[in-house]
Amino acid sequence: MNKFxxxxxxxxxxxxxxxxxNSLVLFLIGPSLFIYSHFINNYGIDTVKIQGARxxxxxxxxxxxxxxxxxxxRIKHYFGWIVFLIMLLFSHHLIINLSINDFNIxxxxxxxxxxxxxxxxxxxxxxxxxxxxxxxxxxxxxMMVSNIDTVTFKAILSSFTLLYIFSFIILxxxxxxxxxxxRLNKTLNKKSKLKTLDLEKKAKDLQxxxxxxxxxxxxVSHDLKTPLRNVLALSNxxxxxxxxxxxxxxxxxxxxxxxxxIQMDLILEGVLKYSLQNEVSSSNEKxxxxxxxxxxxxxxxxDKCSIIIKKELPVLEINKTQIQLVFQNLFQxxxxxxxxxxxxxxxxxSLKDEFYTFSVADNGVGIEEKYYTKIFTLFQKLxxxxxxxxxxxxxxxxxxxxxxxxxxxxxxxxxxxxTTFYFTIPV
Numbered sequence: 001m002n003k004f005x006x007x008x009x010x011x012x013x014x015x016x017x018x019x020x021x022n023s024l025v026l027f028l029i030g031p032s033l034f035i036y037s038h039f040i041n042n043y044g045i046d047t048v049k050i051q052g053a054r055x056x057x058x059x060x061x062x063x064x065x066x067x068x069x070x071x072x073x074r075i076k077h078y079f080g081w082i083v084f085l086i087m088l089l090f091s092h093h094l095i096i097n098l099s100i101n102d103f104n105i106x107x108x109x110x111x112x113x114x115x116x117x118x119x120x121x122x123x124x125x126x127x128x129x130x131x132x133x134x135x136x137x138x139x140x141x142x143m144m145v146s147n148i149d150t151v152t153f154k155a156i157l158s159s160f161t162l163l164y165i166f167s168f169i170i171l172x173x174x175x176x177x178x179x180x181x182x183r184l185n186k187t188l189n190k191k192s193k194l195k196t197l198d199l200e201k202k203a204k205d206l207q208x209x210x211x212x213x214x215x216x217x218x219x220v221s222h223d224l225k226t227p228l229r230n231v232l233a234l235s236n237x238x239x240x241x242x243x244x245x246x247x248x249x250x251x252x253x254x255x256x257x258x259x260x261x262i263q264m265d266l267i268l269e270g271v272l273k274y275s276l277q278n279e280v281s282s283s284n285e286k287x288x289x290x291x292x293x294x295x296x297x298x299x300x301x302x303d304k305c306s307i308i309i310k311k312e313l314p315v316l317e318i319n320k321t322q323i324q325l326v327f328q329n330l331f332q333x334x335x336x337x338x339x340x341x342x343x344x345x346x347x348x349x350s351l352k353d354e355f356y357t358f359s360v361a362d363n364g365v366g367i368e369e370k371y372y373t374k375i376f377t378l379f380q381k382l383x384x385x386x387x388x389x390x391x392x393x394x395x396x397x398x399x400x401x402x403x404x405x406x407x408x409x410x411x412x413x414x415x416x417x418x419t420t421f422y423f424t425i426p427v
Contacts, residue, residue: 012081014123019068027065030058040106048100084127087118091135099142227260287320289313300331305343322401329394334362355424366415
């Protein structure tokens, strides 16, 4: 939209309350026109009528008054123009009618009332000024070519000038008030949108927290309850062993109790680590991923594991601990679930549509497609995971970190060939 079109729309734009008021006034003008002209034509002096003009303008006022109900919000950018043009047209018609009726006082009073009311309907000074100048010029021209006496000429001229001065004073304040209302509406709309966005964010955060709470409830009701029951049973057996003075059985049961306590500790540590990734940290900083990943590479690489970084990684503004956890967990998974003689891990990235897409590929055992969703769920382990020290929280933590930072994570895998994890981070 060019500058001229924007100016036109700005001039014609009216507020919702103005549309309602103007529509009502325009709707009443038609009947009022008929009633007033009826009294003039039947109870006053002989008058000259322009045939069909009254009916035409009454119909036009009616049509304009119902336009907002037909076009609704679309009309608000042009309704000011429509009201201005029909009022300007009818005003000049009234001047012609005044002229052919020798500036009869009855026509003159109606003309004054209409012009004062018309100005009150305008929504900006541009319309008011143009209306005043053209109407006054037209009226003056008609009076100068008429046969009215000097006293009448001066009386009409002075009264009409006074009317316009009063109208202009009133409308100046009204126009400023309209602008103030428009600014307030704009500010309120902006605040309303910001508040809505804030509420939507809070609703989303609340939904995520509710989900985490449900996950925690599952952990407490199932994962944590099982080792607690085992500890209770083992303690009862231990008590019996002490009574029987069975030293060998006591040692065995104590080791089993220790194992169950370690299991509970892993579960609680996993819940804590998972819950700490709920929000984007306020301590974000510029992180050189190339340095960070190379440091992890030196820690994870050995004679049986090779980590290849295909190109220099970018600098990100992110929480360093979180992004380190992401790569660390992906590296550990790639190494842990690898059945090849030499484990290979390849790191790469690309930039597209304001997002970095990182990939961590391995040549491990692969993952069946039916497990693609399950592996990201808290405390969900695949059948291939035999390590008792693994609680199935690594990838769930990775997913939470990526989602919290407005990214996504997904994978492509082929059994006995390898798996590639992809995750996105906004620039």
